Amino acid sequence: MSTPVRTAPPVSATAADPDAAVVALDGVGKTFANGTAALADVQLEVAPGELVSFVGPSGCGKSTVFRLIAGLADPTRGTVSVMGTSPQRARRDGSVAYVFQDPTLLPWASVRDNVALPLRLRGDGRRERAAAADRALELVGLDGHERDLPRQLSGGMRMRVSIARALVSRPRLLLMDEPFGALDEITRQALQGELLRIWRQADDMTVLFVTHNVFEAVYLSTRIAVMAPRPGRIAAALTVAEPYPREAAFRTSPQFSAAVAEVGAALHASALPAGASAPATEADRVQ
Amino acid sequence: MSSDVLASADAQARDAAPRAAEPGRSAAPRRRPTAILDAALRGVRRALPPLVVLVVVLLAWQAITRWGDVPRYLVPSPTDVASAARDNAPDLLTSLLTTTREAVTAFVVSGALGILGAIGLASSRTIERSVYPYAIVLQTIPVVATAPLIVIWFGASITSVVVIAAIMGFFPVLSSTLTGLRATDHRLTDLFALYDAGRWQTMWRLRIPAALPYVVSGLRVSSTLAVVGAIVGEYIAGIGNGEAGLGFAITQSAIRLETPYLFAAGIAASILGIAFFQLVNGLSRLLLGSWHESEMRVER
Numbered sequence: 001m002s003t004p005v006r007t008a009p010p011v012s013a014t015a016a017d018p019d020a021a022v023v024a025l026d027g028v029g030k031t032f033a034n035g036t037a038a039l040a041d042v043q044l045e046v047a048p049g050e051l052v053s054f055v056g057p058s059g060c061g062k063s064t065v066f067r068l069i070a071g072l073a074d075p076t077r078g079t080v081s082v083m084g085t086s087p088q089r090a091r092r093d094g095s096v097a098y099v100f101q102d103p104t105l106l107p108w109a110s111v112r113d114n115v116a117l118p119l120r121l122r123g124d125g126r127r128e129r130a131a132a133a134d135r136a137l138e139l140v141g142l143d144g145h146e147r148d149l150p151r152q153l154s155g156g157m158r159m160r161v162s163i164a165r166a167l168v169s170r171p172r173l174l175l176m177d178e179p180f181g182a183l184d185e186i187t188r189q190a191l192q193g194e195l196l197r198i199w200r201q202a203d204d205m206t207v208l209f210v211t212h213n214v215f216e217a218v219y220l221s222t223r224i225a226v227m228a229p230r231p232g233r234i235a236a237a238l239t240v241a242e243p244y245p246r247e248a249a250f251r252t253s254p255q256f257s258a259a260v261a262e263v264g265a266a267l268h269a270s271a272l273p274a275g276a277s278a279p280a281t282e283a284d285r286v287q
Numbered sequence: 288m289s290s291d292v293l294a295s296a297d298a299q300a301r302d303a304a305p306r307a308a309e310p311g312r313s314a315a316p317r318r319r320p321t322a323i324l325d326a327a328l329r330g331v332r333r334a335l336p337p338l339v340v341l342v343v344v345l346l347a348w349q350a351i352t353r354w355g356d357v358p359r360y361l362v363p364s365p366t367d368v369a370s371a372a373r374d375n376a377p378d379l380l381t382s383l384l385t386t387t388r389e390a391v392t393a394f395v396v397s398g399a400l401g402i403l404g405a406i407g408l409a410s411s412r413t414i415e416r417s418v419y420p421y422a423i424v425l426q427t428i429p430v431v432a433t434a435p436l437i438v439i440w441f442g443a444s445i446t447s448v449v450v451i452a453a454i455m456g457f458f459p460v461l462s463s464t465l466t467g468l469r470a471t472d473h474r475l476t477d478l479f480a481l482y483d484a485g486r487w488q489t490m491w492r493l494r495i496p497a498a499l500p501y502v503v504s505g506l507r508v509s510s511t512l513a514v515v516g517a518i519v520g521e522y523i524a525g526i527g528n529g530e531a532g533l534g535f536a537i538t539q540s541a542i543r544l545e546t547p548y549l550f551a552a553g554i555a556a557s558i559l560g561i562a563f564f565q566l567v568n569g570l571s572r573l574l575l576g577s578w579h580e581s582e583m584r585v586e587r
Contacts, residue, residue, distance in 0.1 A: 091482075092483060100474055104478050106493070108499075122483070
């Protein structure tokens with residue numbers, strides 16, 4: 001991706017500082033209408049250019065955190081700020097993008113039209129859209145498939161289209177909610193590598209990544225937020241020190257195993273009442 | 288991450304499509320004449336069983352009416368029906384054309400109103416909640432009860448017939464389209480919300496295309512109802528002279544006990560219905576063929 005020209009974030013008292021957190025969650029709680037406490041007192045700051053993974057068992061509120069950051073839902077307590085402003089305002093100029101667990105493509109539209117959708121919705125011209133879409137497709141290695149329909153592609157390729165669609169508006173913040181969960185291991189590893197390459201090429205793009213795969217989290221992240229359920233909260237935030245680019249060898253290195261063990265321990269500790277020993281089933285499920 | 292893992296995964300994905308397409312593509316030019324012959328044979332083989340049944344039924348029918356001492360005015364033989372159709376060919380053709388015109392107009396009107404009505408209802412929950420119940424109430428009033436009123440309003444004319452047929456065809460399109468517009472995948476709705484799509488953008492770019500399979504199935508029902516409605520409308524409006532449709536031809540020949548001609552008109556009506564249904568099937572293939580499961584030809 002060529003160096004994107006970024007417009008200044010919407011005017012706000014706190015957004016003047018370029019080093020300000022991309023995402024800041026301050027005492028965030030979310031209670032659903034039916035009384036379920038999905039999140040309680042979540043505290044998190046993410047700096048520009050970070051790749052932060054959220055790991056935790058099902059029902060720990062990972063997706064809820066994402067919906068709050070994307071502005072698809074509002075917190076019942078605390079404040080969520082994205083690039084110094086509200087999530088709804090931050091996403092308005094296309095600087096926040098979202099990759100869902102499923103590719104969520106329009107089945108009747110070509111790959112190019114699917115990728116260009118965000119630009120079409122904000123009213124960009126046809127030529128502009130096609131050029132940007134083709135650039136994004138090249139970035140994910142799908143050039144040559146512009147005219148295909150989603151059903152003609154494999155699962156991994158569809159996910160690439162979904163990633164290209166997220167990248168087409170040159171976001172500063174990319175939210176990925178278990179994007180590789182449904183893929184086979186080979187494809188998953190390939191896409192992890194691609195994600196790291198794209199993230200490193202993009203200038204200061206911040207990625208937030210939900211997964212319940214500890215290995216994936218360790219391989220990708222600069223930081224890992226370990227979440228615990230009932231109510232959802234961030235139990236620990238761990239830094240992965242390994243420098244980038246991370247080669248395949250990293251996956252089999254002692255540092256990798258150590259990091260995985262550390263995250264695993266944090267998950268166990270968070271899933272239990274203080275003092276009890278970890279039940280094996282819980283550990284198996286998490287890993 | 289090593290790049291060779293990437294490359295191999297990519298290669299697998301890219302290779303899959305061409306390889307699958309290859310056999311058909313390379314085989315076609317080499318043995319083109321046989322391929323066409325094969326296709327023709329396959330068509331004949333598929334059409335043969337129902338044709339055999341038809342011939343057997345017609346022969347049995349002919350035999351029973353000839354040797355079974357059945358009066359002609361009760362059950363005419365196939366040859367009686369054929370000669371009645373031949374003798375009155377101009378009348379039958381005029382009737383068929385009239386009914387076709389009425390049914391086509393009614394179908395287009397009911398389709399357009401049904402789709403537009405559903406979009407109107409789906410664009411606001413309040414409108415839907417306040418108007419839709421009455422649409423259901425209207426639907427439950429039998430057409431036979433409203434038809435005389437329509438004839439009073441519009442006279443014994445083709446207009447009345449079209450209105451009656453359109454009323455019959457309207458509701459299936461409305462309810463089916465509305466269901467489709469409500470059934471949009473919520474993940475896609477989220478996606479559109481995330482990109483701040485406006486209400487009409489979401490309607491036009493997401494909800495309407497996603498509802499097309501439902502629209503088509505509504506149209507399919509209403510296509511046959513339009514033919515039925517046109518014939519029922521002609522019964523009630525009772526237009527004669529040069530404007531007589533199949534419905535009028537059927538009632539008249541029933542009164543005169545011209546049973547062979549009644550059969551001929553009935554068969555013409557059913558052919559019209561089948562043609563209509565096939566037309567909508569073609570439309571469906573055109574709209575959904577490339578992407579929707581219901582129209583995709585899966586190779587086994």
